[in-house]
Amino acid sequence: MRIYGAKLRARPALWLMVMAACAPAVASPAARAQANYPNRPVRIVVPFAAGGVADTTARIIAEKLSESLSQRFFVENQPGAGGIAAARSVMSAAPDGHTLIMVTNGTAISVSVFKRLPFDPLKDFAPVSSLGFFDFIFCTSASSGFTTLGDFIAAAKAKPGALNVGTINVGSTQNLSAELFKTAANIDFTIVPYRGTPEVEVSLLQGNIALMIDSYSAIKGNIAEGKFRALASSGPVRSESMPDLATVQESGVNNYDVVSWNALFAPARTEPEIVKTLNAALQDILADAELKKRLLTLGIEAKASTPEEIASRLKSDIDKWQSVIEKAKIPKQ
Secondary structure, three states: HHHHHHHHHHHHHHHHHHHHHHHHHHHOOHHHHHHOOOOOOEEEEEEEOOOOOHHHHHHHHHHHHHHOOOOOOEEEOOOOOOHHHHHHHOOOOOOOOOEEEEHHHHHHHHHHHHOOOOOOOOEEEEEEEEEEEEEEEEEEOOOOOOOOHHHHHHHHHHHOOOOOEEEEOOOOOHHHHHHHHHHHHHHHHHHEEOHHHHHHHHHHHOOOOOOEEEEEEHHHHHHHHHOOEEEEOOOOOOOOOOOOOOOOOOOOOOOOOOOEEEEEEEEEEOOOHHHHHHHHHHHHOOOOOOHHHHHHHHOEEEEEOOHHHHHHHHOOOOOOOHHHHHHHOOOOO
């Protein structure tokens, strides 16, 4: 009887051992999906048309993610005002990591530019990592009398409101960079918005505007050909794409800091392990010297971040551009 009782007492322990051994076999479908991620092609939704800097960056990253995670990553362009079309597409997708979205500095601006943005980038998306950062270049035509940004500032102070500065459409980062420059430098000039960069370039060459502000990739051809003269870059430190070019701060405008960026986000409620897998892959990809060199030709300084870092950057830029928009009294769309 004592032996039989001992067998009875041993059974619970034996049962627990059997259950522990079988645990992997009865793992939840969600756990299995995470372990196998990605198990089918991954869509990266880009809220811009094909051919631009954001699109090119996304395609380069998609190519490298495909190699790193042994599954196809592809770009789907869904352009539209405020990134609304792209955001809706991603918000309606399953939060399983197989649909991602490129979020940019423009997303932060959209929060304040639109009266009713049908999504909240801080709540509806899960941050993964930054992809890259880039400055804007302040430039004039080679035939102008401005050789430094200080020359332009002095001329603007001498004749308030007389000089024209060209940017693309109202509410763009370039346009708001000009608005911020006006207040930071305490000068007055007229900001002239155009539909696209080519129109701004033509206007600069024709002498209709004294200065233009745009990305390095958009104007590097005219700079290389000697048609444009770069005066300053917008970031707090010199741009890696033009290391010999002074910053706006170095040109005498204290605390001027405009750096645009792009990043990868997932739908809200995406499992942390999936985000961790993507982030780890991007940390390796964006640290590669050859990839850094490739993106630098576009004026993009490749840099990965933690999810928390890019979420904080998004939040701070929302606050920053809201203040600029309110001071400039830009009407909401």
